[in-house]
Amino acid sequence: MSVMRPELIMKSIIPVVMAGSEQFTGRNLCSGKVLAQSxxxxxxxxxxxLSGLAAGFAIGIVGDAGVRGTAQQPRLFVGMILILIFAEVLGLYGLIVALILSTK
Known part of the structure; x- marks a missing residue:
């Protein structure tokens, strides 16, 4: 991107930042849990x-194609951001399901 369109370098960093936000932390489980709870x-x-992995793959593929497309046609930037947001939601859905499962 810096060779073809140097003015679009900062816009090209957004997919990298969105891929980095797919990090979730785990927690320790107590050893006295019953089998069903485990x-x-x-x-x-x-x-x-798995939802974080799927979201990471989607963000990587869309980010790569979106940055290449934005270098050729700058109007594709808004569409790329929208698709990246939809891909990011995949990880959020997995987190919501995990919260529901862990509160039972």
């Missing part, structure tokens, strides 16, 4: 992990 925590962890 499986709920396993499901919650898988929900967050």
């Amino acid at each position: 499986f709920l925590h396993l499901g919650a962890g898988l929900s967050v992990g």
Whole structure:
């Protein structure tokens, strides 16, 4: 991007920042949990992990194609940002499912 369109360098950093926001923290489980509660925590962890992985892949693919497209046609920037937001929501849905599972 810096070679083709140097004025669009700052706009090209947005997909990198959005991919970095897909980091979730885990927590320690107590050892006295029953088996059903342990499986709920396993499901919650898988929900967050797999949805974060899917969101990361989506943001990476859209970010790469969007930055290349924005270099050729600057009007594609708004569309790229919208698609990146929709991809980011995938990780949020996994977090919501994990919160529901962990509160049961």
